[in-house]
Amino acid sequence: MSKLLCLLLLLCSPPAVVSLFCYTCVFPAISPLDCIRFPLKCPPGQLCLSSRAVGQKGDFRVVLYEKSCVLAALCGVTGEKYTLGLNFTFTNECCNTHLCNTAATPPHPPLWTALLLPLVTAW
Template identity: 80%
Template sequence: MSKLLCPLLLLTLLPAVVPLFCYTCVFPAISPLDCIRYPMKCPPGQLCLSSRAVGQKGDFRVVLYEKSCVLPALCGVTGEKYAMGLNFTFTNECCNTHLCNEAAAAPAALCWTVTLLALLSLQSAW
């Protein structure tokens, strides 16, 4: 009986919902540079966002990239904005797994990163 009690006790201490971790940019990046990013715990109900905005005026073209957490209502949205004297067309893409808004992460490194983040979130919950 005592062999079952310890695992059951540990299961009750785990949070009901594991928070989603996504990359976020310190500031938007201008192509071909990638943004300076770091993992962030998203608020409940949010997804990971990768956004791309292309601005053009004549022959001058700028591409901006951004990563963050976002409400599902903003996923799959495409639109236009005018900023800095340029017309920007943006596209938002979302995903719902840990750190999925990283363009190219090595599978082994991603696995260890997710494991470490999950352990850190469990530690902060205690």
């Protein structure tokens, strides 16, 4: 009878919240630089995030990439934010398995484009 009671208690107990390991960036990556990733144990209940933000000022365009842990409420969110004189449009994508936010950033444009960013943001 005790085995049946243990089984019943196990089935009725709430599921344990498992902490994921996700990649996080040391700093958000500015295209064409890639995110310097390292694994991080997320707080229980959080998911792995891959975020992409595109900033535009005239013909100048900058793309930022970020990886981290995030609450589920921020998954699938898109929006806009104005900062550093640029209007950024961002998209958040989440996944729920260990280190699933590993996808690399798109192919790199020439390195000299990254060197122009400090000059343009100083406007």
